[in-house]
Amino acid sequence: MKALIDKHPMVPPPSLPSNPIVQPTIIATEDCVLKCIQSFPRGTSCGRDGMRAQHLLDAIGCEGSVSSSGLLTAITRVVNLWLEGLCPKVLAEFVASAPLTPLLKPDNGIRPIAVGGIWRRLVSKVAMKKVGKEMAQYLGDFQFGVGTPNGAEAVLHSANRFLSSFHEDGSMALLTVDFTNAFNMVDRSTFLQQVHQHCPSIYRWVQFLYAQPARLYVGSECFGATTGVQQGDPLGPLLFALALHPLILRVQEHCNLPFHAWYLDDGTIIGNAVEVAKALDIINTEGPSLGLHLNIKKTEVYWPSCDGLKVQDDLFPRGIGRPERGVKLLGGAVSRDSVFIGELAGRRALTAVDLMKLLPCLQDPQCEFLLLRSCMGVAKLLFGLRTCQPHLMANAVSCFDDGLREAIEDIVVCGGSYFGDLQWRLASLPMRLGGLGLLSARDVGVYAFVASRAQSCVLQDHILRNSGVVKLDVDYQQALEYLSHSLPDFDIGGFSNMDTAPSKPQKTLANALFDKIARSLGEAFDLSPRQKAVIECLKGPHAQDFLTVIPIEGLGQCMSAVEYRAILKYRLMIPMYPEDETCPICHKACMDKYGEHAVHCKELPGFKYRHDWVRDVLGDILRRAGISAKKEAPVNFLTDPMEGRSTLRPADLLVFGWAGGKHACVDLTGVSPLAGLRDSGFVAGQAIRKAESKKVDKHAKACADNQHAFVPFAFDTFGSLAPEAIRLLTRVQKVVHSSCSSTGGQGFVFNRLGFAIQKGVAAQLVARLPALLM
DSSP, rough: OHHHHHHHHOOOOOOOSSOOSSSOOOOOHHHHHHHHHTTSSOOOOOOOTTOOOHHHHHHHHTTTOOOOTTTTHHHHHHHHHTTTTTTTGGHHHHOOOEEEEEETTTSSSSEEEOOHHHHHHHHHHHHHHHHHHHHHHHTTTOOSSOTTTTHHHHHHHHHHHHHHHHOOOOTEEEEEEETHHHHHSSOHHHHHHHHHHHGGGHHHHHHHHHHOOEEEEETEEEEEEOSSSOOTOHHHHHHHHHHHHHHEEEHHHHHHOOOEEEEETTTEEEHHHHHHHHHHHHHHHGGGGTTOOOOTTTTHHHOOOOOOOOTTTSSSOTBBBBOSSOEEETTTTEEHHHHHHHHHHHHHHHHHHHHHHTGGGGOHHHHHHHHHHIISSSSSHHHHHHHGGGGGHHHHHHHHHHHHHHHHHHHHHOOOOOOHHHHHHHHHOOOTTSSOOOOHHHHHHHHHHHHHHHHHHHHHHHHHHTTTOOOOOOHHHHHHHHHHOOOTTTTHHHHSSSSSSSSSSSHHHHHHHHHHOOOOOOHHOOOOHHHHHHHHHTTSSSTTTGGGGOGGGGGTTOOOOOHHHHHHHHTTTTTOOTTTOOTTTTTBBBBOTHHHHHHHHSSSHHHHHHHHHHHHHHHHHHHHTTTEEEEEEEEEEEETTTTTGGOOOOEEEEEEETTTTTEEEEEEEETTTTOOOOOOOTTTTHHHHHHHHHHHHHHHHHHTTTTTTEEEEEEEOOOOOOOHHHHHHHHHHHHHHHHEEEEEEEOOOOOHHHHHHHHHHHHHHHHOOOOGGO
């Protein structure tokens, strides 16, 4: 608590500009407000009032609610009321209040994150949306942390390009600037004045938030914040950058600097050592009046060569950091020392691996997999892969991939056997190619650096505009050679000239690499006919949708640990059963080691259980979408034409008024694509298309004769869907989105249905496992 209070010292109220505002306040439209509500991350936290963004979305987009029609209009009026400064000032300390969450920084310091209320964050989002582009242009010559995509990567690449070109010039110096508690100490009078001058259309809102103390809560304790901007306020980065900008311009005006770039409070200055020292003196002298106090111990000066001037005592302050091998900048390295760069990357990889080792504590492979794929996978190393030369990441990549493979193996087999190189290769492929989407750092490292350099090339050229650095450096040329070696058939000529690079370089290169890997699986591994068939099935339409489902018990979107592992083993072709033992359920057929008999066995839980479970989930999806349907509807005309009325059966689902006002009979059928598998001639998707065609031949005419539409719904044991099933679900999803304001979860209808299929298959597999494994 004391550390948090120390981060927020008490100072007198800020002085406000005396001249009136001449520019009118921005006026938010309903469309703008709705987009800002939708832009909140899913599951974003609430303030102390408990209101969440999802509450607003649900209220605005609830199914057919009369009250929702005017709600967006009312919300927009409230937003504009705040923007116009019409809210009583006595409420400001409460509107600007927030609970504090202390996050641990890499240096073991504390970063206080203020989670403000949804209303306050919504208004700030609207304000930022209105002035963001204009302010990014105003700040854009030197500040690349506000409204600038890929800004951090561009600064880091540019610094290394400059270093590569001039590392032998001993008169040069690189300065990295660090302020003490910058965001919480920046002077409010300064940024209020800057807002008043450069973006007066949002001044009234900013004044309302920051002209008086805000209540900050830590548990049951409360204290007032009178300085700085809140880390968590959507306007926070802009306000900080505006306060810093006069100092940046002052430095640029008085110093001859070929390289001068900032990412929020992280400054990077390169030039002649004398000019760099002059810049540091200006920052140290004039910064405190802006609330920016130089942290000299964390400020560093570096250059790999030296003419003797930089080490003189009177040039740079005593106590300043003087690393010899390189500096850490924005989480990456600026250095020509391969060992230094490798060590920095290695520490990041070790941290990621240590985090992955905690996953088994959950004892829930479904949650472990989702966390690994979404939060703990290659994303933990991606910034390093995109900003560091590939050959210098080799040890870090190897360390990370060993940890990733161990984590996947624990999720799938939990210390068991048969998780080999083929399973690792399949698990690390993208889901569209039948993998689990747990990409390896080695694969991503092939293209990430080139993609980042190409993606930020325009911004790099802008940062280096006064440096004389124009050509492609050795680092990039080596990365291109490495890429060319990994993708010999891919034309990388467009990446040699930045003007011809594709607009989405990472997606382009990733698709090329993983397509090549998928095509070469047969060469890399001695695959059996079954393995080849399974790999093709896993690429089927929507076969991997279930992997992204969020565990929700009430929607039937949870599996037990045994069930989830059984499904993953089945798909990764890991033996689960003793061969030639009798099925413990039907006591007739022999089990095969991969579980094919389990998904064909007619005894419960068999394919009828799977069929009924998928039908029930589809019916619930229709109900939640507001589509009227009935399960097991006795329509009295569904029958096999060869058998006549003696085999009348109900419709699995009767959807009322679905096709041109006619009721539609939806008939489900699940098949195994591996039934009757031969050594050659397998065609992925053929089984569900045949099943769909058979259903049409069997029931379509009877439905038409009775003024009903017929919709076959065919799926296979791997989750692939036939064309008519895809059309049905696509239309259902469109209906859902038409009555919901949220843009998130575009594929949740398919995801939920896919999970239901796999849960049904899992029940069949688990019921036939040896008793000790259940």
